[in-house]
Amino acid sequence: MKVLFLLIFTLFFGQILFAQAAETGGLAEEFTRLEDYLRNQKLTPEEKKKIFETNVINSLRVTLARKVREPKKELKDLKFQDVKTERPEGTNNLYVKYKNFVISYSYSADPESYYISPFEEKVLEKPNGADLNAAHSDEKVVTPPK
Structure with missing residues (x-):
């Protein structure tokens, strides 16, 4: 039952x-x-620009929060206008320069179409006074004895 x-x-x-x-x-x-x-949504150029700028600023904030001494103070006024970006055509890679930092980001999808965080980053900090145009050489300059 x-x-x-x-x-x-x-x-x-x-x-x-x-x-x-x-x-x-x-x-x-x-x-x-x-x-x-x-x-499959169609985004206007203004929407793409807004998404891209948001992704760049959010990525920079997360990355630089680990690199600067006082993140809240130093990153408070971070604006997209202070950032230089370059994106190779046909890729989801992005190069960003902010102050003395040059950063490479890799995204899993188009950072202009989706709000997304990078899955890989590489951060380089340019030392003060570094001359990037100077030729690097392993040869030692030998001066003859007098």
């Missing part, structure tokens, strides 16, 4: 849950439709 009651109870509530999932199409289907919509 208990088994029969349990079986009827399970079937009844199972049908209710299945009906709700079928009615809404299921979360998996909704997720797929939303992902397709977001992937």
